[in-house]
Amino acid sequence: MPFGKSKIFWALVFAATFILALDPFGRHLDQTLAFGLPQAVIYYVALQLLLFIELLAFSRLYWRQA
Amino acid sequence: MIELAVVAVYLLALLAIGYWGYRKSGKTPEDYFVANRSLGKVVLFFTLAATNFSAFFFFGFAGAAYTHGYSYYGIMAFGTAFIAVMFYVLGRRIWRLGKAYRLITPSELVGERFKSDGLRVLFLAVMVLFTIPYLATQPIGGGIALSKLTDGLIPFETGAVIITIAILFYVLLGGMRSDAWTDVLQGVIMIIAMLSAFGIVLSGLGGLEPANQQLLEQRPELFSRPGASNFFTPQIWFSFMILWSLANLMFPQLFVRFYAAKDENAIKWSALLYPIITIILFTPPIILGVLGNQYVPGLLGKEADQILPKMVSLFSGPLLAAILMTGSFAALMSTADSQLLAMSSMLTRDVYARFINRQASQRKQLLVGRLLVAVLALVGLAVALTPQVSIFELLASTTFTGLAILFPTAFAALYWKKATANACILSIVSGELAYLAFYFGLIPKELAFGFLPAIPLVAFSSFVLIVASLLGKPDQRHAENFLAPVENK
Numbered sequence: 174m175p176f177g178k179s180k181i182f183w184a185l186v187f188a189a190t191f192i193l194a195l196d197p198f199g200r201h202l203d204q205t206l207a208f209g210l211p212q213a214v215i216y217y218v219a220l221q222l223l224l225f226i227e228l229l230a231f232s233r234l235y236w237r238q239a
Numbered sequence: 240m241i242e243l244a245v246v247a248v249y250l251l252a253l254l255a256i257g258y259w260g261y262r263k264s265g266k267t268p269e270d271y272f273v274a275n276r277s278l279g280k281v282v283l284f285f286t287l288a289a290t291n292f293s294a295f296f297f298f299g300f301a302g303a304a305y306t307h308g309y310s311y312y313g314i315m316a317f318g319t320a321f322i323a324v325m326f327y328v329l330g331r332r333i334w335r336l337g338k339a340y341r342l343i344t345p346s347e348l349v350g351e352r353f354k355s356d357g358l359r360v361l362f363l364a365v366m367v368l369f370t371i372p373y374l375a376t377q378p379i380g381g382g383i384a385l386s387k388l389t390d391g392l393i394p395f396e397t398g399a400v401i402i403t404i405a406i407l408f409y410v411l412l413g414g415m416r417s418d419a420w421t422d423v424l425q426g427v428i429m430i431i432a433m434l435s436a437f438g439i440v441l442s443g444l445g446g447l448e449p450a451n452q453q454l455l456e457q458r459p460e461l462f463s464r465p466g467a468s469n470f471f472t473p474q475i476w477f478s479f480m481i482l483w484s485l486a487n488l489m490f491p492q493l494f495v496r497f498y499a500a501k502d503e504n505a506i507k508w509s510a511l512l513y514p515i516i517t518i519i520l521f522t523p524p525i526i527l528g529v530l531g532n533q534y535v536p537g538l539l540g541k542e543a544d545q546i547l548p549k550m551v552s553l554f555s556g557p558l559l560a561a562i563l564m565t566g567s568f569a570a571l572m573s574t575a576d577s578q579l580l581a582m583s584s585m586l587t588r589d590v591y592a593r594f595i596n597r598q599a600s601q602r603k604q605l606l607v608g609r610l611l612v613a614v615l616a617l618v619g620l621a622v623a624l625t626p627q628v629s630i631f632e633l634l635a636s637t638t639f640t641g642l643a644i645l646f647p648t649a650f651a652a653l654y655w656k657k658a659t660a661n662a663c664i665l666s667i668v669s670g671e672l673a674y675l676a677f678y679f680g681l682i683p684k685e686l687a688f689g690f691l692p693a694i695p696l697v698a699f700s701s702f703v704l705i706v707a708s709l710l711g712k713p714d715q716r717h718a719e720n721f722l723a724p725v726e727n728k
Contacts, residue, residue, distance in 0.1 A: 187324050190321075191321060191480070191481075194313065194317045194318075194321070194480055195473075195476065195477055195480065196313070196464065196476070204455065204459055204462045204463065206448065206451055206452060206455065208447075209446065209447030209448035209450075209451055210309075210447060210451065210526070211309045211451070211455075211462045213309060213310065213312075213313065213462070213464065214309055214312050214313075214522070214525075214526075216313075217312055217313045217316055217317050218316075218518055218522070220317055221316060221317055221320045221514040221515075221517060221518050222514070222518075224317075224320055224321065224323065224514045225511065225514040225515055228323055228324075228510055228511050228514070229511060231327070232507045232510070232511060236327060236331075236503075236507060
């Protein structure tokens with residue numbers, strides 16, 4: 174995966190995740206529940222899981238040890 | 240009495256771990272302050288998490304969720320999870336430089352990078368100034384919790400003293416090793432306490448869906464992003480999301496933990512698990528805090544911080560209340576012990592061994608370090624027991640912004656070879672002065688454009704640092720040599 178070695182690629186991945194956390198799609202306007210919780214909470218739990226997966230890929234593909 | 244028994248067992252376990260840490264530790268400042276750089280992935284992860292999550296995590300989260308609603312989850316949980324990225328951006332370089340130059344304190348790194356004692360002392364002074372009041376809030380929290388748990392049998396003052404003595408015992412004995420190992424126990428207790436409270440209260444409520452559905456019909460504003468008090472504007476939302484990443488690693492107790500890592504693998508694992516621990520630990524207090532509006536309505540201001548123990552006492556007996564309170568002790572003690580050790584290390588290495596006694600032997604530095612731990616603990620306790628603490632309350636409420644202003648200097652020290660010592664000094668001084676002016680209304684709040692002051696202030700101090708560095712004469716050869724250990728990715 175050539176992208177995995179690119180510093181810019183990973184900067185963009187984490188920046189995009191941060192932008193998603195700013196709620197550009199207005200998830201907070203949807204006040205219905207999912208799994209008993211507001212969709213906004215589910216949205217952020219999903220983003221935290223996404224961040225975990227990104228960090229996992231980052232640590233395997235880019236972060237080399239000294 | 241079951242409450243007292245649970246707390247007593249917890250305190251005895253801490254003392255036993257503290258003693259064990261003492262038996263394992265060597266007799267050098269490096270061993271005492273950074274555990275001889277030996278913390279593996281499990282211990283490093285728990286000590287980073289337990290140190291970061293203070294008494295505020297147990298009471299403040301639920302209280303803020305009670306007041307603002309579910310929107311509080313996003314800024315706290317995701318904002319904190321995102322710090323994991325900073326473990327790579329800052330933490331990895333801190334570890335590599337610490338290992339290469341045997342650094343122990345944050346100010347040591349900045350001072351050595353720029354060959355400037357002035358910057359070293361300034362960096363230290365800002366860290367200590369904003370950390371001591373935060374340290375004092377921990378015995379205050381402990382005293383209140385112990386007093387409530389025993390229905391006033393143990394007065395607030397005695398409670399604060401008991402918590403301080405327990406911390407002193409294991410930090411004095413084993414330093415970072417005991418501190419980090421007790422953090423593992425404290426982290427586990429925090430998880431057990433929070434999840435037990437969540438499970439029992441939730442089963443008492445009859446499940447999440449009906450409880451939330453009912454509240455949604457009555458108080459829909461608690462489910463909106465602006466929150467019940469329309470607090471979370473887009474600018475405030477952005478500010479909180481980024482503030483934790485800028486400020487958290489500027490807390491000396493978190494900064495030094497990267498020196499203590501055994502290897503980069505330990506930092507990697509801590510980064511990986513951070514988003515997960517924030518899901519596990521942050522959802523219960525937020526949900527219980529919001530749902531508290533239905534069962535304990537009408538709490539105002541600081542009263543809201545009592546919503547979590549109130550909800551637990553509504554749906555369970557004294558045993559769970561005791562476990563929850565023990566969890567809160569774990570949260571506050573794991574922060575306070577780390578603050579003590581980090582500040583003591585800075586004062587020992589960057590003041591005593593640098594300016595007062597340059598020939599100080601390792602044994603003497605160790606003795607002074609221990610002495611300073613005791614002095615700082617007593618200062619924190621004295622502040623906690625003083626009724627007139629307005630100046631300290633002010634500093635505690637400004638800690639995050641005050642420390643975030645150090646971020647541009649720390650970042651430049653690790654990455655930018657053209658940065659100069661004078662530019663960093665100017666950046667910190669102008670940033671802190673501008674913050675004072677903001678705080679006392681000398682600069683109109685409108686100039687923050689709706690953001691928290693930390694955001695324009697960090698932008699301003701970064702601008703000052705960049706411009707002043709470009710106008711100055713950097714010692715690029717020294718910068719290249721100093722940063723050589725971090726140059727490969």
